[in-house]
Amino acid sequence: DQQVKQNSPSLSVQEGRISILNCDYTNSMFDYFLWYKKYPAEGPTFLISISSIKDKNEDGRFTVFLNKSAKHLSLHIVPSQPGDSAVYFCAASAQGQGGSEKLVFGKGTKLTVNP
Amino acid sequence: EPEVTQTPSHQVTQMGQEVILRCVPISNHLYFYWYRQILGQKVEFLVSFYNNEISEKSEIFDDQFSVERPDGSNFTLKIRSTKLEDSAMYFCASRRTGLTEAFFGQGTRLTVV
Numbered sequence A: 001d002q003q004v005k006q007n008s009p010s011l012s013v014q015e016g017r018i019s020i021l022n023c024d025y026t027n028s029m030f031d032y033f034l035w036y037k038k039y040p041a042e043g044p045t046f047l048i049s050i051s052s053i054k055d056k057n058e059d060g061r062f063t064v065f066l067n068k069s070a071k072h073l074s075l076h077i078v079p080s081q082p083g084d085s086a087v088y089f090c091a092a093s094a095q096g097q098g099g100s101e102k103l104v105f106g107k108g109t110k111l112t113v114n115p
Numbered sequence B: 001e002p003e004v005t006q007t008p009s010h011q012v013t014q015m016g017q018e019v020i021l022r023c024v025p026i027s028n029h030l031y032f033y034w035y036r037q038i039l040g041q042k043v044e045f046l047v048s049f050y051n052n053e054i055s056e057k058s059e060i061f062d063d064q065f066s067v068e069r070p071d072g073s074n075f076t077l078k079i080r081s082t083k084l085e086d087s088a089m090y091f092c093a094s095r096r097t098g099l100t101e102a103f104f105g106q107g108t109r110l111t112v113v
Helices: none
Strands: A010-014 A019-025 A032-038 A045-051 A056-059 A062-067 A072-077 A086-094 A100-105 A109-114 B005-007 B010-013 B019-024 B031-037 B043-050 B053-057 B065-068 B075-079 B088-095 B108-112
Touching: A010 A019, A019 A032, A019 A086, A019 A109, A032 A062, A045 A056, A045 A062, A045 A072, A072 A086, A100 B031, A100 B043, A100 B053, B005 B088, B010 B019, B019 B031, B019 B088, B019 B108, B043 B065, B043 B075, B075 B088
Parallel strands: A010 A109, B010 B108
Antiparallel strands: A019 A072, A032 A045, A032 A086, A056 A062, A062 A072, A086 A100, A086 A109, B005 B019, B019 B075, B031 B043, B031 B088, B043 B053, B065 B075, B088 B108
């Protein structure tokens, strides 16, 4: 049951360049999407989120884009820094009336930013 | 910055034994969760808890599992009779009213031998 899919297990970019992490979902009831970053031996850390009524949300170097018709979202990191090297999880929830507040996670994409 | 804290960081237990994983959520948060991540797999939802009762649980959360908020600060996950397949990283999370993002603890690695 892969309601949230991150098809790239890994991504490698040069410091200063853009990192683009992708996520697809299948459940049209999802109305809120989140990105978490995870370092080894730590819990997921919340990065940025977007409601389904928006198509873009920006926070500093991080921007999330949502394409509802394609059921696709992406996280852009510009410029990428070596400290951004981590596993990035896409997550979704169906918060609407009668929905579920649980987060459904993708498998994650391991980002490596090379100096 | 307030954070969710979990203890212990690593627990090794014999199959069939009971374990209790402990969490202290962020103090002004009212929604609490347990998730787990089996090695190499996704982070999976187990249970959500609000107003002193379970609000939602997954099919993983069977009769072997229970949660409790024994006092004003702790939130615990009990596994009554552990199985080998319960070995995983268990994450506690909490959320503030009005926000969707949950904040996670650093996790407890449970190893059942």
